[in-house]
Amino acid sequence: MNNFPLYDIDNVSFAYDTAMVLKDLCIKLQKGKFYGIVGPNGCGKTTFLDLLIGNKTPGSGSIFFKSKPLPSYRRRDLAHWISLVPQEFDTGFGYTVEEVVLMGRHPYIKRFGSPSAEDWNHVGRAMETIGISELKNRYTSELSGGQKQRAVVARALAQDTDVLIFDEATSSLDVKYTLQIFNVARKLVNKEDRTVIAVIHDLNLAAAYCDEIVFMKNGRIQQHGNTTKVMTPETIMNVFGVTTEVSLDPFSQTHQVSFQYWD
Amino acid sequence: MSKQSSKRFTILIMVLTLALLSGVVFSTGMGFISISAGEILRTVFSSLTNSPSLLDGIDTTIPYVVMDVRLPRILTATLVGAGLAMSGVIYQGILLNPLADPYTLGISSGAAFGASLALLANLTMFNQFSIPLFAFTGAVITLFIVIHLSTFNGQISANTLILSGVIVGAILSAGISFLKYLADEQVAIIIFWLMGSFISSSWSSVLTIAIAVLLGGMVTFYFGRDLNIISLGSRSSDALGVETAKVRIILLLTASFVTAICVAMTGIIGFIGLIVPHLMRFFVGPDNRKLLPVSAIAGGILLLSADTITRAVLPVEVPIGVLTALIGGPFFCVIFRKRQKRGRHE
Numbered sequence: 365m366n367n368f369p370l371y372d373i374d375n376v377s378f379a380y381d382t383a384m385v386l387k388d389l390c391i392k393l394q395k396g397k398f399y400g401i402v403g404p405n406g407c408g409k410t411t412f413l414d415l416l417i418g419n420k421t422p423g424s425g426s427i428f429f430k431s432k433p434l435p436s437y438r439r440r441d442l443a444h445w446i447s448l449v450p451q452e453f454d455t456g457f458g459y460t461v462e463e464v465v466l467m468g469r470h471p472y473i474k475r476f477g478s479p480s481a482e483d484w485n486h487v488g489r490a491m492e493t494i495g496i497s498e499l500k501n502r503y504t505s506e507l508s509g510g511q512k513q514r515a516v517v518a519r520a521l522a523q524d525t526d527v528l529i530f531d532e533a534t535s536s537l538d539v540k541y542t543l544q545i546f547n548v549a550r551k552l553v554n555k556e557d558r559t560v561i562a563v564i565h566d567l568n569l570a571a572a573y574c575d576e577i578v579f580m581k582n583g584r585i586q587q588h589g590n591t592t593k594v595m596t597p598e599t600i601m602n603v604f605g606v607t608t609e610v611s612l613d614p615f616s617q618t619h620q621v622s623f624q625y626w627d
Numbered sequence: 628m629s630k631q632s633s634k635r636f637t638i639l640i641m642v643l644t645l646a647l648l649s650g651v652v653f654s655t656g657m658g659f660i661s662i663s664a665g666e667i668l669r670t671v672f673s674s675l676t677n678s679p680s681l682l683d684g685i686d687t688t689i690p691y692v693v694m695d696v697r698l699p700r701i702l703t704a705t706l707v708g709a710g711l712a713m714s715g716v717i718y719q720g721i722l723l724n725p726l727a728d729p730y731t732l733g734i735s736s737g738a739a740f741g742a743s744l745a746l747l748a749n750l751t752m753f754n755q756f757s758i759p760l761f762a763f764t765g766a767v768i769t770l771f772i773v774i775h776l777s778t779f780n781g782q783i784s785a786n787t788l789i790l791s792g793v794i795v796g797a798i799l800s801a802g803i804s805f806l807k808y809l810a811d812e813q814v815a816i817i818i819f820w821l822m823g824s825f826i827s828s829s830w831s832s833v834l835t836i837a838i839a840v841l842l843g844g845m846v847t848f849y850f851g852r853d854l855n856i857i858s859l860g861s862r863s864s865d866a867l868g869v870e871t872a873k874v875r876i877i878l879l880l881t882a883s884f885v886t887a888i889c890v891a892m893t894g895i896i897g898f899i900g901l902i903v904p905h906l907m908r909f910f911v912g913p914d915n916r917k918l919l920p921v922s923a924i925a926g927g928i929l930l931l932s933a934d935t936i937t938r939a940v941l942p943v944e945v946p947i948g949v950l951t952a953l954i955g956g957p958f959f960c961v962i963f964r965k966r967q968k969r970g971r972h973e
Contacts, residue, residue: 419865443868450863457725457858457913470856471868475849523867 368431370395370527370559371416376425378411385411387583389425395526396557398550400570400591403580404604409563412580413531416561418442443471447523449516449533461507461515462500465490468522490521493548509536517545528552530562534569546573571595571610572618579603595619636917639910643924650931651705655697657939660688667693703828704934704947705927706836707893708903710885712926713840715900716919717847717882720854721875722788725908726963728900729886731789733773733796734766735897738883738890740799741765743806743817759835762891766883769795774879820894822946825934832892839888844923846881850874851916858913896948898955899926905962 369392378386385408393399401409414420415427418434427434429445437445447468459467468490469483479487491497494514504512513536520528528549534542550573552558564570570577570591577594579587581603587594597608600621607624656662666685670693673681682690711729718727729735745761773795777787803821807814847854853874856864861871889896903926904918911917930947933954937945 414862417866419862439865439870440868443866446866448863448866450860452860457723457908459855459858459913463914464859467856467859467867470852473852475852529866 369393369428370430372428372431373415374426374428376415376422376427378408378415378420378423385583386415386422389585391578391585391588393559393561395559396553397559397575398553398573399559399561400574400577401561401563401580402565402567402570402577402603403586407580408583409580410531413448413529413561413563417446417448417529440471443523443525445525446527446529447520447525449520449528449530451532451535458503458505460501460503461496461511461518462487462491464504464515465500465518465522468519468524471523486522486524490518493521494518495544510538510541513537514541514545517548521548525558527559527561530560530564532563532565535565542569549573567595567600567608567621571620572616592619595621632912636911636921639921640924643921643928647705647924647928647931650928650935651701654701654931654935654939655693657935658692658697659939660692662689662693670694671698699830699833700825700828700934700938701931702833703836703892704825705931706833706840707825707889707896708899708926708928708930709923710836710840710843710889710926711896711899711930712903712922713843713847713900713919714882714886714889715926716904716915716922717854717878718900719904720915721857721878723858723860724789725905726901726959727789728898729882730796730897730900732792733769733794733799734792734883734886735890735895736796736799736803737769738762738766738887739821739895740769740802740806741887742891743803743821746817746820747806747810747813749813759888759891763884763887766887766890767880769799770879770883819946822894822948824946824948825893825938826944828892836888836892839885840923843881843885844919847878847919848916850878851919854878854915855913894946894948896930897952898959899930899951901962902955902958903929 371391371393373389373391373393376386376389377384389412401412403409411420415422418429418437418439421435429437429442434442465487466479466483469479469486472483473479488497491500494517496511496514496518499507499511499515502511504515507515513533517533530549534545537545546569549560549562553560553575562574564574574591576589577587577591578585579594579599586603587599595610597610600606600608600610609622609624610619611622612618613620652664652667655667656664666689669681669685670690673679673690674694714734715728718729718732719725722731724731739762741761741764742758744765745758773788773791776791776795779787803817807817810817853864853869856867856869857871857874859867861875864871886900904922907918907922907925911921930951933950934947937947937950
């Protein structure tokens with residue numbers, strides 16, 4: 365392990381026209397960890413992810429990725445390192461599941477080249493891991509929301525990157541597939557030393573799977589640290605304004621959040 | 628992408644090319660004077676190889692009719708059909724909307740407005756390039772206005788883009804009407820040109836459109852796979868290594884250039900860019916690298932057929948733009964209705 369953080373984000377701010385979205389973010393993200401980004405709607409989580417992917421550039425401050433400024437990377441090279449699983453996916457045209465997963469290999473295929481055997485291997489393996497091999501010839505326009513979402517996860521796996529960024533990627537999945545995707549992500553971190561950065565709405569999922577949690581509120585990082593340290597009733601009250609209790613759940617052996625449901 | 632679909636693609640390309648070539652020969656034979664395929668081929672080869680002996684036994688008016696009257700018109704119609712279909716593929720790919728074509732964006736109206744201005748003011752400072760140049764300028768200015776209207780926070784919204792295109796197109800149409808009102812004596816020229824016509828086609832218009840279509844085709848083919856990826860939305864395509872904003876602008880400029888040249892040479896001919904890619908997607912799927920060449924050839928065939936019908940079959944020559952609108956308009960309604968219904972079931 366080297367000493368450089370994977371991401372070194374220093375004093376980053378970002379504004380849309382006049383509306384300030386992110387303010388003075390300072391954070392270092394390390395390789396081989398599962399990060400959860402948690403916060404109320406509209407607190408700037410998605411914009412933060414866009415900065416990490418390089419889709420947007422900060423108004424001020426700097427982002428270093430692998431100890432080089434993020435904007436100094438060519439977009440295509442960056443796509444070898446970082447993949448995105450977006451929340452929504454729709455293509456207006458009838459691509460098949462296999463074609464969509466193959467698009468994950470786009471950064472590796474030469475402009476006028478065809479997919480290599482290795483590319484097809486990645487595509488096959490990704491579909492198998494997510495369990496959508498039998499859907500491969502189906503048109504994405506015919507799929508249910510959950511099936512589409514799994515195809516997008518498979519596309520990110522086929523992209524074979526060190527960093528995977530999930531933007532509420534499981535919000536349209538039922539509990540079985542949600543756990544499946546999180547288990548796949550967790551294995552990538554544990555066994556292959558990859559890094560997952562996920563925006564998660566479900567605090568219990570975040571508590572169960574993440575090594576570290578970044579709490580955001582009003583465009584600022586409110587709290588960041590080891591999950592067990594920062595997932596506390598005080599932080600949750602501070603960030604979301606709801607009353608909770610956090611305790612070690614004997615069944616899952618993870619810290620879980622109980623909510624006070626009625627006032 | 629599979630072996631089977633690339634075989635189907637090859638067969639389709641061959642069938643369409645053969646249909647186009649025989650269509651060109653067949654339609655050259657049709658008209659007031661009927662000419663046989665043999666005579667046409669001999670005339671063409673005689674001009675190409677500069678050997679007058681091939682013309683022995685052929686009526687002396689035939690080389691004139693074939694080379695100076697019919698072929699320029701037929702090739703112009705074919706190339707404009709190819710160019711408009713190609714622009715349709717690009718606009719649909721970038722707007723992620725199968726209903727998009729040069730008209731939805733207002734580009735055709737922009738080009739027509741620029742060209743009308745040149746016609747009205749009788750601008751000839753750039754010789755025969757005056758009208759195309761003004762058309763292209765009109766198309767590009769329209770494109771930038773439409774893009775500016777639909778850009779928020781640095782992102783172009785596909786839906787807003789179409790809405791802006793329709794609004795700007797409506798304003799420009801009013802502007803063209805105003806120009807017609809001002810035009811007085813020249814109004815007939817503008818009106819006839821606006822409705823679309825191949826009558827005044829010459830070899831120089833064939834050459835101009837051929838260059839535009841070829842250049843446009845090469846640029847689009849170069850970015851073909853990027854265009855496929857862009858269909859996932861700009862956020863995903865950025866993350867897959869595509870310079871989405873850059874590719875979008877380059878391709879929009881390319882499509883607008885091809886559209887402008889087509890409009891400048893022949894006036895407004897609608898719906899080719901809408902119908903052809905839509906039909907061809909049915910055969911080759913959404914992959915733009917296949918869709919582009921297939922649509923270009925099919926667009927050529929469609930517009931050639933339409934022009935041949937109005938030129939040689941109908942008793943009176945109907946302006947080609949009117950004919951394509953009469954066929955294409957209802958087609959548009961059918962696709963639109965189908966999409967609405969499907970949207971409701973999903």
